[in-house]
Amino acid sequence: MKELLRSNDVILINWLQVLLKKDGIDTVVFDEYTSVMEGSAGAIRRRIMVSSNQYLNAWKLIKEAGKADQLD
Numbered sequence: 001m002k003e004l005l006r007s008n009d010v011i012l013i014n015w016l017q018v019l020l021k022k023d024g025i026d027t028v029v030f031d032e033y034t035s036v037m038e039g040s041a042g043a044i045r046r047r048i049m050v051s052s053n054q055y056l057n058a059w060k061l062i063k064e065a066g067k068a069d070q071l072d
Helices: 010-022 032-038 052-064
Strands: 002-007 028-030 046-050
Touching (some): 010 046, 010 052, 046 052
Antiparallel strands (some): 002 046
């Protein structure tokens, strides 16, 4: 798995998951529960992971959608 994005923006994370799912790219959110349990605003960012062989396709889709500046 490869990290695609790290963010606390829940709307961006959900949008990204829907965008990628439409093209058959599965995502996994790391640190989601840790972020919630910590309770500190912005202390732990969630990581959006995709399989290594789908990373480039995912990146291209995000770039085409005009959100490449959001990628780490």
